[in-house]
Amino acid sequence: MDRLDTQREIARKFTKRTRIGVRIIPVHENLLAERVTAAYAARSLPDVIFHPIDFTIGWGEAGILDGRSATEVVNRLGEETFSNGPLNLVRVPEGYAAVPIDGWGQLLLYRKDLFNNAGLAVPDHWDRILQAAKVLHNPPLIWGFEVGTDPGQTYTQQVFEHFALSNGVRLTDSSGNIHLDTPQMVQVLEFYKALAKFTPPGNIYWLHTRMDFLSGRAAMIIWSPFILDELSGLRQDQPVVPDMAKGKKGFLARNTGFVSIIYGPNGAAQYGQINYLGITRDADVTKAKKWVEFLLTDGYLEWLGMAPEGKLPVRKGTLGEPNRFIDGWMRLRFGVTTRVRISEFYGMDLVKTIMSGMDGLDRWGFARGKGALISRVYGTKVIPEILKRFLNGEISAKEAARMMERRVKALE
Template sequence: MKKKLLVLFVILAMMITTACSSGEKEATTNQSSSGEFEGEITVWHSFTQGPRLEFMQAAADSFMKEHQKVKIKIETFAWPEFYTKWTTGLQSGQVPDVSTALPNHVVELIDVDALVPLNDVIDNIGRDRFYEAPLKEGTVDENNYSIPLYSHAQVMWYRKDLLEEAGLEVPKTWDELYETAKKLNNAPDVYGLSVPMGSGDMMATRFLNFYVRSAGETLITKDGKANLTSKAAIDGINYWINMYKTTSPEGSVNYKVLDQANLYYQGKTAFDFNSGFQIGGVETNSPQLLDKIDAAPMPKINANDPENGIETSNIPVVVWKNSKHPEIAKAFVESLYEKEEYIKFLHSVPAGMLPALKDIAEDPEFLNNPTIQKFDNAVKVISAAVDKGTAIGMENGPTLQSGIIVSQGVIEKMFQDIVLKDVPVNEAAEKAEKELNDLFKMLGK
């Protein structure tokens, strides 16, 4: 079934390519005779509620006030809906001028020639102001097809109070984490660490990636092959199986991202992995625990191993090739980074959304926020991780394989086969690696 789904995706990509090449709108002038911008653009974004939603409308209103012959239409779609909108919209030409995206979306859009490079926008803002790794995710042949709006990175969250009561240190290696989680495991009141393996999600892939990256390897090799059978990968699979059996709720074999996060939000796990969004989740569900949580760097194989980038999530903005007014679109994107409003946007999810600009990350105005100040250590840990990591599978640049490995549930099924069907680890890993490589091969057909 998964192969059939991928075949449909490949067919759709071919249809999109045809639509792009035959249905491009001819670019028209973006400026009036007086040199002012003139025209209408449409902006899609996936900030569906609260201050982030308000920021996008306010940014459009401000731009239209400054450029009174410009009209900006804002449309909002949740991430799953957004993916459907653009894949179908490209066939009919019904796509926006500007949109937010996810890194895997960007890779697919580059592959079907749907975007325009944003090198000039990045240079105008200041290329050296951006972290290098987020730019790399959207770069092909030195063309930057996306520009990161904000970033966050996966780090290890822990309960300070539980460690202090047990007289334990914050673990620095995977072995230390295992032993510490085992000692803190007091099920069903508090589990040491939940290990999620639910199908239809990417959490098991994420956890395996943590271990493999810390060993200096990647789940997708430089030549675009799946890596589930190297020593580091097999060690990682065994590690998480052992952790699941020792410290995790039995039901976590079916957990997805929210199931996993809610356990920590509610104070039912001693450790978890997440970005700064963890803070908001705890504040909403268990505000009494806010003084008892903190973040630390990802564990290593050995304490003296070098720092390897693990997983960073960068939410970028793109300009579509079908835009009739690409210069207006680019100017609007550039306006999103104006300091005062940009910082207000970041503060809408304090410590969750970190700046894409290095100087803003150190700006007193950005740092002068109660949540950021309260979680000063966690913010420093996450910020240090942002520039080292990438999206899963993009360590060597944007690849279509990265979208497959996180969306097809192959690794999740592998873990479930081991746990629920007692399939030997090496056998399950070899089968999953072959399945992924078969899927990868279809990309070239």
């Protein structure tokens, strides 16, 4: 059953219980903003919109989302039943702009077997990451660390932002002013350029890093948990070269380590992507709230089961059963041709790693009310563009930091 069929099945169960009809309208993620803007102008918004955090605050400020209704849902379900991070990122004066439903934290994947053979420590600190990249770098057989370098890809922003957050670099200062021209940002730029020396030439993005890791040609990459499916070796349409070379299915998966929180000289962080359910200004509020509550209670595990490796529960449980959804998520199966539990295949260490970061997931700007600006930063790809110029040697780290601050301020 594909994701759309699963959502329709959840809706069917909801309708059977409440006699409230639900129509699921699929929209390609690249067209979501355009479709919502058009629907808002025509006063024909759907009652509920499933969307990534990139749009939440901006849509709230534009009058598309009804934060009061979303807050009422959160309070009714129990604010304490949600992970703190996803709620804090969409805090608005009336409470919360939307209701978090699922998410993932970005991971640093590394070859445990190669690390163990070389006597290298877990790459969770900048110095350990750089040291391991130097030791394991042996191109073209294996690249020490593959970072995003394509200026036209959001992936480059995501990887760079993870490292920036890990060094205490936020989009704004405590007063809410754009603050990227800092010594800490210069440190991030220089560190990123050092890692880029162990990355293949050209414009590298998520497709290359995933392909090279699954081919055994990358010692470290940064990716979302969605890679767990391909990495498992259980998919017939996705060959895993180290598994084939060793003649052992699951060899690469068993020999991959995962880091969620990266520690820099001036901080520590895990980049996260959260998805939300937004109740719109055009909604039948009573029915919309019931639908959202159903998705986060009786329909929740079925929702997460669409892709459990990348849909982590941001609601941990209920007031009566505080760990109901975490425990249920661990029993869910992933895979296409062969389905297994994440905890069975990868072990409880990985489960603890990816779940432990949910409370502390971080992003630039959202907690400071700059969500609309972040949407423009991501849309224009101004950060990857300047970063690429720096990586190419066209400008210095200090010039890049200054330029980033100036260009982002111009987007306000």
